[in-house]
Amino acid sequence: MNFRTFAAFVGPSVFMMLLFIAFPLVSVFKQSFYITQPIYETVEVETCTPGFLTQTCTTEEVSQPKLDEHGEVITRTEYVGLQSYLNVLEPERAWRAITNGEWNVLSTIDFWKALRFTVTFTLITLPLVVGCGLGIAVLINNAAKSIKGPVIFVSLLPFIITPLIGVLSINWLFRGDGILTATMEWWLQRDIALFAQAWTIEILMMLYRVWHVAPFAAIVFYAGLQTVNQDSLESAVIDGATRWQRMKYIVVPHLMPLIIFVSMIHLMDAFRTFEEVVGFSSQGYVISLQWLTYDFLVPDQAGNRSISRASASAMLTMIGIVILLIFPLRRTWRDHKGGH
């Protein structure tokens, strides 16, 4: 293909990527180093609000943003360096907690609390997703031809459901007197409150994530299973290899590139976990990095939001993903180089 044709095909896509991915990313990166704030002045104001029968008036000093001659709020943008990152990371408090060996204190600082959960969540669900996906794929592969279609459809269902709806249904099934909790309570004859401590919520979140993502892994692995060399499998059977040995020495090595692909996708997705926290309204116990960014962005009742800290925490989340991806990427790179 000559260069012009190549450019004509790739150009639009590169342009879109620049416009919708690179440019916003640069903008977020820049915002994390600046703070934009209105200029406030303190004025004494008498405010009257309704009592039940009469009015209550109070005079107090309030901060009011200054307006320019067009009635717009005057803002000031200031370069603050790494201040927003420090505000998110709170390194002094974190270091004090670490040097004193107080892990419970460390886990009450928002960023570290979120990081701790996000990392455990990602790393624990990873093998479960790969394992379950492989299991489902083998199951589908061994199913009789007549029921293969329906089995594939049913096992794909969890992946089709909108994530937030999936989380909410799990929430409602287990919340308070939800059907499943009520059943467990009846069966065990004791009161169960799954949303009253962190670890039960975390387990439910992981269960949900595995349930939701395993079908994706399964369908990828199932495709891979179709290309396993049948001759090798047959000769292994002749050599007396058990089902387990065939799996371990022939199927899994054959699927390895796919396993790495699924792992990478999962690492990226799970590190950005968000629906789980929102759907379970677990902020009191468990938060994730992505939720932290969101929380900075949501305006409070008086309309303030923390754009700079949100940008900083978004950049930190991205750095986290890059670090996690280094390991599988290095492996792929080695394989790639070795293969040629």
Place this chain on the structure above:
Amino acid sequence: MKLKTILLAGAMSVMAGGAWASCSYENEVPLKSLTAGFEAWKAVTDAMAECGNFSASLDQEFREKQPEAFAANPSLYQIGGVANETMIPLLNAGTIRPLDDLVEKYGQDLLPNQLIKVDGKVMAIAMMVNAQHLMYRNDILADLGIEEPKTYDDVLAAAAKIKEAGVMEYPIGGTYKTGWNLAQEFVNMYMGEGGEFLGEGNAPSINNEKGVKALETMKAMTEFMDPEYLVSDSTYVQQQFQQGKIAMANLWASRAAAMNDEAESQVVGKVTMASAPMGSVRPSTTIWWDGIVLATNMSDEEADAAFRLVMEGIDGDMVSANNDTAVWLNAAYQPGELAAGAAASAENGAGAYPASAAMGVLHSALGNGLADYLTGAKDAETTLADIEAAYITAAKEAGLISN
């Protein structure tokens, strides 16, 4: 038979049409409003729509849209619905207009306490008030010979008695959902203790004995709550009441009508509305108002028409037709038993929510930080100190505290 039904339906629709035309004049100027979406706003905007040429957006996310929509020139909406705190961003940005001349022209029927004045100018017209107050199951308390609880000690004693008698395992409900709700509970308790939230130059001032007392009361309450209290919001508490699972709660007056809704509630007539429990100084609650503002960025003719329409929307006819929907501020309002709790709280001296830009930041910091105390991760002083630190970081970023 069939013909009769059709005729009857026709007659009904004619009657409905008659009701539709109940506006006293015809509105010629196209107008739009953006308000919250709860029942009272529906009643008001429906009444305004009767005058024609009006479309209402009822949106629970109104507070995210309002500042931008009102900053546009001309404003995207002429009429806005706000409460104590949500008026602040509009007021600060100068996107809502003083209403004094319009009040003089059309506001003969307004009560003096409906006029929200800032710096001597009327900036909003309040239509209703809302407050959290004590609701309790009169049948259960009467059975056990418990008097109406007046303070939180009374509430806790009553809860202990109910639990001991084996009537309920978790007699108390509370809007303790992490975030806005939980922070609001602290604000209630702290106000009851007579505390001040902010000092000189917007410095936080909650880390004191009153703050600790407020936290301790909250924790004592949670001992009698379903252990999943950190996810329980107003709707959840309302349902717990309706299903007969709790006997007492400090709940919003706007939820009172639901207790007697026969379609949903199993406890019709069994829930009494009482004053919010007293703190050391005043009732542990805050009074909120909901009301109407008009945009700055529109012509005076439009403002004139908009104000006239608003007056039609919150007039006595609308209030009489929707008497139990809210605690209306209107001469035609008949305070029934459902409003008794809010009225009693106000009589006992409950304060208004201390809305300001800085309070918005503190409210968020409280919402995120309080759970650590209730789950036992931190003690009271550390919790309050950490919340103050979080507040200072956020307030500096917002420019409310100078570095």
